[in-house]
Amino acid sequence: MTHLLEIEAQLAATPALLDAWLRPLPPGWTARNEGDNTWSPFDVVGHLIHGEKADWIPRLRIILEHGERQPFEPFDRFAQFKDAEGKTLGDLLEEFSLLRAQSLASLRRYALTEADLERPGTHPALGRVTVRQLLTTWMVHDLDHVTQIARVLAHQYRDDVGPWRAYLRVISGTQG
Protein backbone atom coordinates (compact mmCIF):
# COMPACT_ATOMS: atom_id res chain seq x y z
CA MET A 1 0.00 0.00 0.00
CA THR A 2 2.98 2.29 -0.47
CA HIS A 3 1.19 3.93 -3.34
CA LEU A 4 -1.90 4.72 -1.31
CA LEU A 5 0.29 6.26 1.43
CA GLU A 6 2.02 8.47 -1.14
CA ILE A 7 -1.29 9.48 -2.72
CA GLU A 8 -2.76 10.40 0.66
CA ALA A 9 0.37 12.37 1.60
CA GLN A 10 0.12 14.53 -1.53
CA LEU A 11 -3.65 14.97 -1.18
CA ALA A 12 -3.13 16.11 2.42
CA ALA A 13 -0.28 18.48 1.46
CA THR A 14 -2.02 20.29 -1.40
CA PRO A 15 -4.16 22.73 0.65
CA ALA A 16 -1.16 23.81 2.75
CA LEU A 17 1.03 24.20 -0.31
CA LEU A 18 -1.56 26.35 -2.08
CA ASP A 19 -2.10 28.43 1.04
CA ALA A 20 1.64 29.03 1.57
CA TRP A 21 1.96 29.94 -2.10
CA LEU A 22 -1.08 32.00 -3.04
CA ARG A 23 -2.22 33.76 0.13
CA PRO A 24 0.83 36.08 0.25
CA LEU A 25 0.58 37.05 -3.44
CA PRO A 26 -1.13 40.32 -4.40
CA PRO A 27 -4.80 39.57 -5.37
CA GLY A 28 -4.40 41.35 -8.70
CA TRP A 29 -1.88 38.74 -9.79
CA THR A 30 -3.82 35.65 -8.69
CA ALA A 31 -6.93 36.96 -10.49
CA ARG A 32 -5.24 37.20 -13.90
CA ASN A 33 -5.58 34.38 -16.46
CA GLU A 34 -3.96 33.57 -19.81
CA GLY A 35 -6.66 35.17 -21.97
CA ASP A 36 -10.19 34.31 -23.10
CA ASN A 37 -11.56 31.04 -21.72
CA THR A 38 -8.58 30.37 -19.48
CA TRP A 39 -8.40 30.17 -15.71
CA SER A 40 -6.72 32.35 -13.12
CA PRO A 41 -5.18 30.79 -9.97
CA PHE A 42 -8.37 31.96 -8.20
CA ASP A 43 -10.47 29.96 -10.69
CA VAL A 44 -8.25 26.89 -10.25
CA VAL A 45 -8.78 26.83 -6.48
CA GLY A 46 -12.53 27.12 -7.12
CA HIS A 47 -12.28 24.14 -9.48
CA LEU A 48 -10.43 22.09 -6.85
CA ILE A 49 -13.21 22.88 -4.36
CA HIS A 50 -15.85 21.65 -6.77
CA GLY A 51 -13.87 18.43 -7.23
CA GLU A 52 -14.03 17.73 -3.51
CA LYS A 53 -17.80 18.23 -3.56
CA ALA A 54 -18.77 16.50 -6.79
CA ASP A 55 -15.97 14.37 -8.15
CA TRP A 56 -13.54 12.26 -6.17
CA ILE A 57 -15.23 10.82 -3.08
CA PRO A 58 -18.68 10.76 -4.76
CA ARG A 59 -17.18 8.69 -7.59
CA LEU A 60 -15.39 6.38 -5.17
CA ARG A 61 -18.71 5.84 -3.41
CA ILE A 62 -20.42 4.98 -6.73
CA ILE A 63 -17.79 2.35 -7.50
CA LEU A 64 -17.90 0.80 -4.04
CA GLU A 65 -21.71 0.74 -3.92
CA HIS A 66 -22.65 0.06 -7.54
CA GLY A 67 -19.53 -1.16 -9.37
CA GLU A 68 -19.62 -0.82 -13.13
CA ARG A 69 -23.43 -0.70 -13.38
CA GLN A 70 -23.77 3.01 -12.53
CA PRO A 71 -21.67 5.47 -14.56
CA PHE A 72 -20.32 8.52 -12.73
CA GLU A 73 -22.10 11.85 -13.08
CA PRO A 74 -20.25 14.02 -15.64
CA PHE A 75 -18.14 16.64 -13.84
CA ASP A 76 -18.95 20.32 -14.33
CA ARG A 77 -15.65 22.00 -15.20
CA PHE A 78 -17.20 25.46 -14.95
CA ALA A 79 -19.09 25.29 -11.65
CA GLN A 80 -16.46 27.41 -9.90
CA PHE A 81 -17.36 30.56 -11.80
CA LYS A 82 -20.76 30.68 -10.11
CA ASP A 83 -19.76 29.14 -6.76
CA ALA A 84 -16.83 31.50 -6.14
CA GLU A 85 -18.72 34.72 -6.81
CA GLY A 86 -18.14 37.30 -4.07
CA LYS A 87 -15.49 35.23 -2.34
CA THR A 88 -11.84 36.11 -1.76
CA LEU A 89 -8.98 33.77 -2.55
CA GLY A 90 -8.47 33.41 1.21
CA ASP A 91 -12.08 32.20 1.52
CA LEU A 92 -11.53 29.64 -1.21
CA LEU A 93 -8.26 28.38 0.30
CA GLU A 94 -9.98 27.81 3.64
CA GLU A 95 -12.95 26.09 2.02
CA PHE A 96 -10.65 23.83 0.01
CA SER A 97 -8.61 22.91 3.08
CA LEU A 98 -11.76 21.98 5.03
CA LEU A 99 -13.32 19.97 2.21
CA ARG A 100 -10.08 18.14 1.46
CA ALA A 101 -9.73 17.14 5.13
CA GLN A 102 -13.28 15.79 5.04
CA SER A 103 -12.56 13.88 1.83
CA LEU A 104 -9.46 12.29 3.35
CA ALA A 105 -11.42 11.32 6.46
CA SER A 106 -14.00 9.65 4.19
CA LEU A 107 -11.26 7.88 2.25
CA ARG A 108 -9.69 6.52 5.44
CA ARG A 109 -13.05 5.31 6.74
CA TYR A 110 -13.31 3.04 3.68
CA ALA A 111 -10.02 1.36 4.79
CA LEU A 112 -9.44 0.16 1.25
CA THR A 113 -7.66 -3.14 0.66
CA GLU A 114 -5.42 -4.01 -2.30
CA ALA A 115 -8.39 -5.91 -3.75
CA ASP A 116 -10.61 -2.83 -3.41
CA LEU A 117 -8.11 -0.82 -5.47
CA GLU A 118 -8.82 -3.07 -8.46
CA ARG A 119 -12.62 -2.71 -8.27
CA PRO A 120 -14.01 -1.26 -11.50
CA GLY A 121 -16.42 1.57 -12.22
CA THR A 122 -17.68 3.29 -15.34
CA HIS A 123 -16.55 6.77 -16.40
CA PRO A 124 -19.14 8.44 -18.67
CA ALA A 125 -16.54 9.21 -21.37
CA LEU A 126 -13.51 7.00 -20.62
CA GLY A 127 -15.30 3.72 -19.86
CA ARG A 128 -13.88 1.19 -17.41
CA VAL A 129 -11.71 2.64 -14.64
CA THR A 130 -10.59 1.22 -11.30
CA VAL A 131 -10.48 2.59 -7.76
CA ARG A 132 -6.66 2.71 -8.04
CA GLN A 133 -6.91 4.82 -11.20
CA LEU A 134 -9.48 7.12 -9.60
CA LEU A 135 -7.38 7.77 -6.48
CA THR A 136 -4.16 8.20 -8.46
CA THR A 137 -5.89 10.62 -10.81
CA TRP A 138 -7.24 12.61 -7.87
CA MET A 139 -3.64 13.17 -6.69
CA VAL A 140 -2.14 13.77 -10.14
CA HIS A 141 -5.00 16.20 -10.85
CA ASP A 142 -3.69 18.29 -7.92
CA LEU A 143 -0.20 18.24 -9.48
CA ASP A 144 -1.67 19.15 -12.87
CA HIS A 145 -3.26 22.25 -11.41
CA VAL A 146 -0.09 23.14 -9.49
CA THR A 147 1.68 23.30 -12.86
CA GLN A 148 -1.19 25.33 -14.28
CA ILE A 149 -1.02 27.89 -11.46
CA ALA A 150 2.75 28.26 -11.92
CA ARG A 151 2.28 28.67 -15.67
CA VAL A 152 -0.48 31.29 -15.32
CA LEU A 153 1.54 33.33 -12.79
CA ALA A 154 4.62 33.14 -15.05
CA HIS A 155 2.53 34.11 -18.09
CA GLN A 156 2.05 37.62 -16.67
CA TYR A 157 5.84 38.07 -16.76
CA ARG A 158 6.58 36.44 -20.12
CA ASP A 159 7.95 39.68 -21.58
CA ASP A 160 9.86 40.90 -18.51
CA VAL A 161 12.23 37.90 -18.48
CA GLY A 162 13.82 39.12 -21.73
CA PRO A 163 16.35 36.75 -23.32
CA TRP A 164 16.13 34.31 -20.36
CA ARG A 165 12.84 33.18 -21.88
CA ALA A 166 14.81 30.54 -23.80
CA TYR A 167 15.78 28.82 -20.54
CA LEU A 168 12.36 28.95 -18.85
CA ARG A 169 10.15 26.08 -19.91
CA VAL A 170 7.24 27.38 -17.85
CA ILE A 171 7.14 30.28 -20.33
CA SER A 172 8.51 28.77 -23.54
CA GLY A 173 6.03 25.89 -23.27
CA THR A 174 8.54 23.10 -23.91
CA GLN A 175 8.66 20.25 -21.43
CA GLY A 176 12.32 19.26 -22.16
Add this chain to the structure above:
Amino acid sequence: MTHLLEIEAQLAATPALLDAWLRPLPPGWTARNEGDNTWSPFDVVGHLIHGEKADWIPRLRIILEHGERQPFEPFDRFAQFKDAEGKTLGDLLEEFSLLRAQSLASLRRYALTEADLERPGTHPALGRVTVRQLLTTWMVHDLDHVTQIARVLAHQYRDDVGPWRAYLRVISGTQG
Protein backbone atom coordinates in the same frame (compact mmCIF):
# COMPACT_ATOMS: atom_id res chain seq x y z
CA MET B 1 6.92 49.16 -8.53
CA THR B 2 3.95 46.79 -8.53
CA HIS B 3 6.03 44.28 -10.40
CA LEU B 4 8.83 44.31 -7.86
CA LEU B 5 6.30 43.79 -5.05
CA GLU B 6 4.84 40.79 -6.88
CA ILE B 7 8.28 39.36 -7.57
CA GLU B 8 9.31 39.73 -3.94
CA ALA B 9 6.05 38.15 -2.76
CA GLN B 10 6.64 35.04 -4.87
CA LEU B 11 10.32 34.82 -3.94
CA ALA B 12 9.35 35.00 -0.26
CA ALA B 13 6.57 32.40 -0.66
CA THR B 14 8.60 29.73 -2.45
CA PRO B 15 10.43 28.22 0.57
CA ALA B 16 7.18 27.88 2.54
CA LEU B 17 5.36 26.40 -0.43
CA LEU B 18 8.10 23.82 -1.01
CA ASP B 19 8.21 22.98 2.69
CA ALA B 20 4.43 22.51 2.94
CA TRP B 21 4.53 20.37 -0.18
CA LEU B 22 7.62 18.18 0.05
CA ARG B 23 8.33 17.66 3.73
CA PRO B 24 5.24 15.47 4.31
CA LEU B 25 5.90 13.27 1.25
CA PRO B 26 7.65 9.90 1.71
CA PRO B 27 11.42 10.35 0.99
CA GLY B 28 11.40 7.50 -1.52
CA TRP B 29 9.08 9.51 -3.75
CA THR B 30 10.95 12.83 -3.59
CA ALA B 31 14.23 11.03 -4.42
CA ARG B 32 12.95 9.56 -7.72
CA ASN B 33 13.66 11.32 -11.03
CA GLU B 34 12.47 10.86 -14.62
CA GLY B 35 15.39 8.64 -15.74
CA ASP B 36 19.05 9.14 -16.65
CA ASN B 37 20.32 12.70 -16.36
CA THR B 38 17.10 14.07 -14.89
CA TRP B 39 16.46 15.58 -11.48
CA SER B 40 14.44 14.42 -8.50
CA PRO B 41 12.56 16.95 -6.32
CA PHE B 42 15.49 16.56 -3.88
CA ASP B 43 17.92 17.60 -6.65
CA VAL B 44 15.73 20.58 -7.58
CA VAL B 45 15.79 21.96 -4.03
CA GLY B 46 19.59 21.56 -4.08
CA HIS B 47 19.70 23.50 -7.35
CA LEU B 48 17.58 26.31 -5.86
CA ILE B 49 20.03 26.51 -2.91
CA HIS B 50 22.96 26.87 -5.28
CA GLY B 51 21.13 29.67 -7.09
CA GLU B 52 20.84 31.65 -3.85
CA LYS B 53 24.59 31.25 -3.27
CA ALA B 54 25.96 31.75 -6.76
CA ASP B 55 23.40 33.20 -9.12
CA TRP B 56 20.80 35.82 -8.31
CA ILE B 57 22.14 38.28 -5.75
CA PRO B 58 25.77 37.84 -6.91
CA ARG B 59 24.67 38.73 -10.45
CA LEU B 60 22.64 41.71 -9.24
CA ARG B 61 25.74 42.91 -7.39
CA ILE B 62 27.85 42.59 -10.56
CA ILE B 63 25.39 44.71 -12.53
CA LEU B 64 25.11 47.38 -9.85
CA GLU B 65 28.88 47.57 -9.30
CA HIS B 66 30.27 46.97 -12.78
CA GLY B 67 27.43 47.39 -15.29
CA GLU B 68 27.96 45.73 -18.66
CA ARG B 69 31.76 45.63 -18.37
CA GLN B 70 31.91 42.45 -16.23
CA PRO B 71 30.03 39.40 -17.51
CA PHE B 72 28.38 37.14 -14.89
CA GLU B 73 30.13 33.94 -13.83
CA PRO B 74 28.57 30.98 -15.67
CA PHE B 75 26.18 29.13 -13.34
CA ASP B 76 26.97 25.51 -12.40
CA ARG B 77 23.78 23.57 -13.01
CA PHE B 78 25.21 20.45 -11.37
CA ALA B 79 26.70 21.82 -8.13
CA GLN B 80 23.81 20.40 -6.08
CA PHE B 81 24.89 16.80 -6.64
CA LYS B 82 28.05 17.35 -4.59
CA ASP B 83 26.68 19.95 -2.15
CA ALA B 84 23.65 17.90 -1.10
CA GLU B 85 25.53 14.69 -0.35
CA GLY B 86 24.58 13.24 3.01
CA LYS B 87 21.77 15.73 3.57
CA THR B 88 18.06 15.03 3.98
CA LEU B 89 15.36 16.87 2.08
CA GLY B 90 14.42 18.51 5.39
CA ASP B 91 17.99 19.83 5.69
CA LEU B 92 17.82 21.26 2.17
CA LEU B 93 14.42 22.89 2.74
CA GLU B 94 15.74 24.64 5.85
CA GLU B 95 18.90 25.75 4.09
CA PHE B 96 16.92 27.11 1.15
CA SER B 97 14.56 29.00 3.43
CA LEU B 98 17.46 30.63 5.30
CA LEU B 99 19.40 31.54 2.16
CA ARG B 100 16.32 32.94 0.42
CA ALA B 101 15.54 35.13 3.44
CA GLN B 102 19.11 36.46 3.31
CA SER B 103 18.82 37.08 -0.44
CA LEU B 104 15.59 39.05 0.03
CA ALA B 105 17.19 41.10 2.81
CA SER B 106 20.06 41.92 0.42
CA LEU B 107 17.62 42.84 -2.32
CA ARG B 108 15.70 45.20 -0.03
CA ARG B 109 18.91 46.85 1.16
CA TYR B 110 19.56 47.89 -2.45
CA ALA B 111 16.22 49.81 -2.39
CA LEU B 112 16.10 49.67 -6.19
CA THR B 113 14.47 52.52 -8.10
CA GLU B 114 12.64 52.23 -11.42
CA ALA B 115 15.79 53.55 -13.09
CA ASP B 116 17.90 50.84 -11.42
CA LEU B 117 15.61 48.20 -12.94
CA GLU B 118 16.74 49.26 -16.41
CA ARG B 119 20.47 49.08 -15.66
CA PRO B 120 22.22 46.61 -17.97
CA GLY B 121 24.63 43.76 -17.35
CA THR B 122 26.20 41.06 -19.50
CA HIS B 123 25.13 37.42 -19.38
CA PRO B 124 27.95 35.10 -20.58
CA ALA B 125 25.67 33.38 -23.14
CA LEU B 126 22.64 35.64 -23.58
CA GLY B 127 24.37 39.00 -23.82
CA ARG B 128 22.73 42.21 -22.61
CA VAL B 129 20.21 41.78 -19.80
CA THR B 130 18.72 44.26 -17.31
CA VAL B 131 18.16 44.23 -13.57
CA ARG B 132 14.41 43.94 -14.26
CA GLN B 133 14.99 40.87 -16.41
CA LEU B 134 17.30 39.32 -13.80
CA LEU B 135 14.82 39.78 -10.94
CA THR B 136 11.86 38.61 -13.00
CA THR B 137 13.82 35.55 -14.13
CA TRP B 138 14.75 34.74 -10.54
CA MET B 139 11.03 34.54 -9.67
CA VAL B 140 9.94 32.74 -12.86
CA HIS B 141 12.81 30.29 -12.31
CA ASP B 142 11.11 29.34 -9.01
CA LEU B 143 7.85 28.75 -10.90
CA ASP B 144 9.68 26.75 -13.54
CA HIS B 145 11.02 24.39 -10.90
CA VAL B 146 7.61 24.17 -9.20
CA THR B 147 6.25 22.78 -12.47
CA GLN B 148 9.24 20.45 -12.74
CA ILE B 149 8.67 19.05 -9.23
CA ALA B 150 4.98 18.45 -9.99
CA ARG B 151 5.88 16.76 -13.27
CA VAL B 152 8.53 14.50 -11.68
CA LEU B 153 6.18 13.45 -8.86
CA ALA B 154 3.40 12.74 -11.38
CA HIS B 155 5.81 10.82 -13.62
CA GLN B 156 6.04 8.03 -11.03
CA TYR B 157 2.28 7.50 -11.41
CA ARG B 158 1.99 7.82 -15.17
CA ASP B 159 0.71 4.24 -15.56
CA ASP B 160 -1.56 4.15 -12.52
CA VAL B 161 -3.85 6.91 -13.83
CA GLY B 162 -5.06 4.60 -16.61
CA PRO B 163 -7.34 6.20 -19.22
CA TRP B 164 -7.41 9.52 -17.32
CA ARG B 165 -3.94 10.12 -18.71
CA ALA B 166 -5.62 11.86 -21.66
CA TYR B 167 -6.94 14.60 -19.36
CA LEU B 168 -3.75 15.15 -17.34
CA ARG B 169 -1.36 17.52 -19.06
CA VAL B 170 1.25 17.09 -16.33
CA ILE B 171 1.60 13.49 -17.60
CA SER B 172 0.66 13.74 -21.29
CA GLY B 173 3.16 16.58 -21.74
CA THR B 174 0.81 18.90 -23.65
CA GLN B 175 0.46 22.46 -22.38
CA GLY B 176 -3.01 23.06 -23.92
